[in-house]
Amino acid sequence: MSVRTDSSSTTHRAGFACFVGRPNAGKSTLTNALVGTKVAITSTRPQTTRHTVRGIVHRPDAQLVLVDTPGLHKPRTLLGERLNDIVRATWAEVDVIGFCLPADQKLGPGDRFIAKELAGIKKTPKVAIVTKTDLVDPEQLASQLIAVDQLGKELGIEWSEIVPVSAVGDNQVALLADLLVPLLPEGPALYPEGDLTDEPEQVMVAELIREAALEGVRDELPHSIAVVVEEMLPREGRPENKPLLDVHATVYIERPSQKGIIIGPKGARLKDVGTKSRRHIEALLGTPVFLDLHVKVAKDWQRDPKQLRKLGF
Numbered sequence: 001m002s003v004r005t006d007s008s009s010t011t012h013r014a015g016f017a018c019f020v021g022r023p024n025a026g027k028s029t030l031t032n033a034l035v036g037t038k039v040a041i042t043s044t045r046p047q048t049t050r051h052t053v054r055g056i057v058h059r060p061d062a063q064l065v066l067v068d069t070p071g072l073h074k075p076r077t078l079l080g081e082r083l084n085d086i087v088r089a090t091w092a093e094v095d096v097i098g099f100c101l102p103a104d105q106k107l108g109p110g111d112r113f114i115a116k117e118l119a120g121i122k123k124t125p126k127v128a129i130v131t132k133t134d135l136v137d138p139e140q141l142a143s144q145l146i147a148v149d150q151l152g153k154e155l156g157i158e159w160s161e162i163v164p165v166s167a168v169g170d171n172q173v174a175l176l177a178d179l180l181v182p183l184l185p186e187g188p189a190l191y192p193e194g195d196l197t198d199e200p201e202q203v204m205v206a207e208l209i210r211e212a213a214l215e216g217v218r219d220e221l222p223h224s225i226a227v228v229v230e231e232m233l234p235r236e237g238r239p240e241n242k243p244l245l246d247v248h249a250t251v252y253i254e255r256p257s258q259k260g261i262i263i264g265p266k267g268a269r270l271k272d273v274g275t276k277s278r279r280h281i282e283a284l285l286g287t288p289v290f291l292d293l294h295v296k297v298a299k300d301w302q303r304d305p306k307q308l309r310k311l312g313f
């Protein structure tokens, strides 16, 4: 007896996808849900993703490399302009774009602004992803799906798919991967199996610290925090079964007046930021960590090209 296998099942695909959408649309959370580990930072504050973080989905039939971009927005500072340039450059390079639209919010000018830009990128297939479906009832979801369909028609965008997902409720996340994969080109894996991201560890560690530093200073320091990891070194003289990684990092703020906010009374806040981010760093790197945090003022860094370069933008 002979068994014939369908040739399509042996085809391997590999390529890049990026999620776009207005701030807070759920792009980072979706990236994490697809990859299954914490690689992109999430926060309830908009515009927290500054670095392009790739998460990699490994499957027997495909490798899907996710590029998580910052939100496109009306630039007010030099940093804003650079972020928008990064976003557009990313869109032109990837194999498929996932446009994230939260189910619980009516389509607004922010979505249209992005959709118009997307309409200009003809070649790249676009999947509309209606996110956060756990926050709405079926009726609301249905009308959002219709609105997204209409938005596409109006602007001349042909959605390859329109998919509702909930990253938090893990609903349809696997289906989304199934729909993205056929849109990738045929080819061998681009990264070794087991790699979840090619972002240098130091950048990921810096992002984890920044995430913790942003928490709780909701309104005082919205986007004035940058974090640079100066050094990560294994502590010398430790027994082999008790390693310790020394991480030295600097939290940059824009003005001296912000120092008090970040440090808190008697240093309590900074200590809290250190404890929280250390736990995340240890989980990420799988080793105990000693975290040494400093706060420095880099005057108006968001507007200063020299400072921006130094801080990695």
Ligand SMILES: Nc1nc2c(ncn2[C@@H]2O[C@H](COP(=O)(O)OP(=O)(O)OP(=O)(O)O)[C@@H](O)[C@H]2O)c(=O)[nH]1
Pocket (backbone or CB within 6 Å): 021, 022, 023, 024, 025, 026, 027, 028, 029, 030, 041, 042, 043, 044, 045, 046, 047, 048, 049, 070, 071, 131, 132, 133, 134, 135, 165, 166, 167, 168, 169
């Ligand atoms: N209920 C619910 N909340 C979600 C879901 N996905 C994301 N969120 C929440 O929405 C907020 C924003 O999510 P992010 O993933 O950080 O959004 P983002 O689009 O990456 O945001 P930026 O980095 O600002 O561009 C966070 O508080 C998430 O917890 C979801 O499926 N369901």
